[in-house]
Amino acid sequence: xxxxxxxxxxxxxxxxxxxxxxxxxxxxxxxxxxxxxxxxxxxxxxxxxxxxxxxxxxxxxxxxxxxxxxxxxxxxxxxxxxxxxxxxxxxxxxxxxxxxxxxxxxxxxxxxxxxxxxxxxxxxxxxxxxxxxxxxxxxxxxxxxxxxxxxxxxxxxxxxxxxxxxxxxxxxxxxxxxxxxxxxxxxxx
Numbered sequence: 001x002x003x004x005x006x007x008x009x010x011x012x013x014x015x016x017x018x019x020x021x022x023x024x025x026x027x028x029x030x031x032x033x034x035x036x037x038x039x040x041x042x043x044x045x046x047x048x049x050x051x052x053x054x055x056x057x058x059x060x061x062x063x064x065x066x067x068x069x070x071x072x073x074x075x076x077x078x079x080x081x082x083x084x085x086x087x088x089x090x091x092x093x094x095x096x097x098x099x100x101x102x103x104x105x106x107x108x109x110x111x112x113x114x115x116x117x118x119x120x121x122x123x124x125x126x127x128x129x130x131x132x133x134x135x136x137x138x139x140x141x142x143x144x145x146x147x148x149x150x151x152x153x154x155x156x157x158x159x160x161x162x163x164x165x166x167x168x169x170x171x172x173x174x175x176x177x178x179x180x181x182x183x184x185x186x187x188x189x
Contacts, residue, residue, distance in 0.1 A: 006056055010095040017098060024101075030055075033066065034101040036108050043112040045069050045080070047104055049097050056095055059088045072115055080104070080111045 011029055018024035023035040030051040037044025046068040050061040062084050064077045087103050088096060104111065 006095060007051055010056070010097060013095070014097060032097060034104070035068070036101075036104045036111075042071075043108065043115055045072055045108075045112070047080075047084070047101065049100060051097075056091075057093055059085075059092060060097065060100075062088070062100070072112075076112065076115045079114070083107070083111065 007030065014024075014032065015026070018034075025033040027033060027048070031048065032050075033046055033048045035044060035046050045064065046066045048063040048066060050063070052058050052060065062081060064072070064081060069077065084100055084104065087100055091099055
């Protein structure tokens with residue numbers, strides 16, 4: 001079998017195995033993510049596996065660069081990736097995406113033993129966001145003041161417009177007709 005046939009068979013198997021599993025996500029027919037650990041678990045992490053054109057004869061690309069992993073130190077990520085790479089070398093030439101996800105699930109505690117959720121790296125990011133927030137807040141307040149209408153203004157606007165918020169055809173024609181009628185006198189004989 002060629003690489004494409006192997007990939008199609010593995011894709012079909014992954015879809016049937018992980019159907020309904022909220023931890024599994026198919027990003028594309030050759031790229032998958034799996035969350036190791038439950039929601040809210042401080043030691044949970046996300047693995048992304050992407051197949052190359054010649055996979056499974058060549059190793060897949062394994063990544064932990066997802067935003068979900070931003071609290072995990074780069075040393076812990078590198079350690080996990082190194083252990084997964086060892087599993088890749090053992091399984092080279094066979095369909096291994098399921099095997100890698102299960103290997104990570106089975107060894108989650110060992111993988112995350114050096115991870116300390118209290119020492120998270122996004123603290124500087126949070127500080128940057130909090131520093132930026134006050135500078136953007138005043139401009140949004142100004143916009144709110146300009147866009148607010150009183151109840152009477154809203155009623156008046158609703159009376160003038162149709163259900164789509166558009167003025168009806170000819171809404172200002174009456175004024176034009178009045179203007180034309182008063183400026184010229186028509187005589188019928």
